[in-house]
Amino acid sequence: MPSVVLYQTCERGSEHMKRMLFVYNPRAGKGLLKPQLSDIIDIFVKAGYEVVVYPTQSYRDAYKKIREFDTNRYDLIVCSGGDGTIDEVVTGMMQRRTRIPLGYIPTGTTNDFANSLHIPKGILKAADNAVNGIVFPCDVGKFNDDVFVYVAAFGIFTDVSYETKQEVKNILGHLAYVLEGTKRLFNVPSYRIKVTYDGEEVEDEFIFGMVTNSRSVGGFRNMIGKNVVFDDGLFEVTLIKKPKNPIALQEIIAALLIEQVDTKHMYTFKTGHITFESLEEIPWTLDGEFGGEHDEVVIDNLKQQLEIMVPREHVAALGESPEDTVEKPEKLTDMIKGVLDKNMSDKK
Numbered sequence: 001m002p003s004v005v006l007y008q009t010c011e012r013g014s015e016h017m018k019r020m021l022f023v024y025n026p027r028a029g030k031g032l033l034k035p036q037l038s039d040i041i042d043i044f045v046k047a048g049y050e051v052v053v054y055p056t057q058s059y060r061d062a063y064k065k066i067r068e069f070d071t072n073r074y075d076l077i078v079c080s081g082g083d084g085t086i087d088e089v090v091t092g093m094m095q096r097r098t099r100i101p102l103g104y105i106p107t108g109t110t111n112d113f114a115n116s117l118h119i120p121k122g123i124l125k126a127a128d129n130a131v132n133g134i135v136f137p138c139d140v141g142k143f144n145d146d147v148f149v150y151v152a153a154f155g156i157f158t159d160v161s162y163e164t165k166q167e168v169k170n171i172l173g174h175l176a177y178v179l180e181g182t183k184r185l186f187n188v189p190s191y192r193i194k195v196t197y198d199g200e201e202v203e204d205e206f207i208f209g210m211v212t213n214s215r216s217v218g219g220f221r222n223m224i225g226k227n228v229v230f231d232d233g234l235f236e237v238t239l240i241k242k243p244k245n246p247i248a249l250q251e252i253i254a255a256l257l258i259e260q261v262d263t264k265h266m267y268t269f270k271t272g273h274i275t276f277e278s279l280e281e282i283p284w285t286l287d288g289e290f291g292g293e294h295d296e297v298v299i300d301n302l303k304q305q306l307e308i309m310v311p312r313e314h315v316a317a318l319g320e321s322p323e324d325t326v327e328k329p330e331k332l333t334d335m336i337k338g339v340l341d342k343n344m345s346d347k348k
Helices: 034-046 061-068 083-094 112-116 123-132 166-172 175-186 246-258 312-318 330-347
Strands: 004-006 018-024 049-055 076-081 102-106 134-143 146-148 151-155 191-197 200-212 235-241 266-271 273-286 289-310
Touching (some): 034 049, 083 102, 083 289
Antiparallel strands (some): 134 146
């Protein structure tokens, strides 16, 4: 499908009009963007842009479009969709020699990365931020020869996103990730992995691991360590050990429910370079999408390599350590606990 080009005539004596490539996923988030497409483009045009609109046609289409566009033709890229879309766009951008700033309108299910950067939840407000915000140089992850925006992970919870169909994601929303993953705690594979970072080495049986640059993952805000900064060249690493008995399992579940790290069963640390080595190939997920199966993974932090538009009033906080003031929603806790209780009773 060809791109749709929209023009606005420049006023006499004005500077050459800026150009934007707007790439969006028409299926993300119940198709919420479609009814507001005209209003979004109006915001872009009023900000002085001539806009080329491209709805993605298939998986990895956004990646191909961003990797191949002519840098001389555009001043700004704006994309809209869920975490999978932003992952494709950033991956495409990171593989270019010349990069330009990126605006993001989140329309996915959890939108962890956008929430962490304080990108507005409302579609029109996010569109306004994409053209009137300020450029923030954000860290990005290199995963072997691939790229991820905010999370690379293995083990329980990690296959939930790409095994949960788009329709189910849209209906269940945030809980699609949490509930689908929680029930797997009762029959979880573990992996013997050697982890090396900053001269340290850890070898253990793990049921879960994640390397993150986000203040929430899967909607959980506090499991990934405090003081997350987006431009410091460091990732937050969380590793959960295999429970050796039912008591250990219950302690891990309790830690997940209250979103607190249990040091008896978990490792947490910061690093800019980390390797994972295992005898078997382990499936990984990158930003909620399947990232392949690997027996060796090398992850590097590409410090401040992504230029992304964020609200002016929040840009300073993204480079600072936030105070932990956000409380966990009570209803979410109760709902997860209900699922756990049901699974326990089913096992009896």
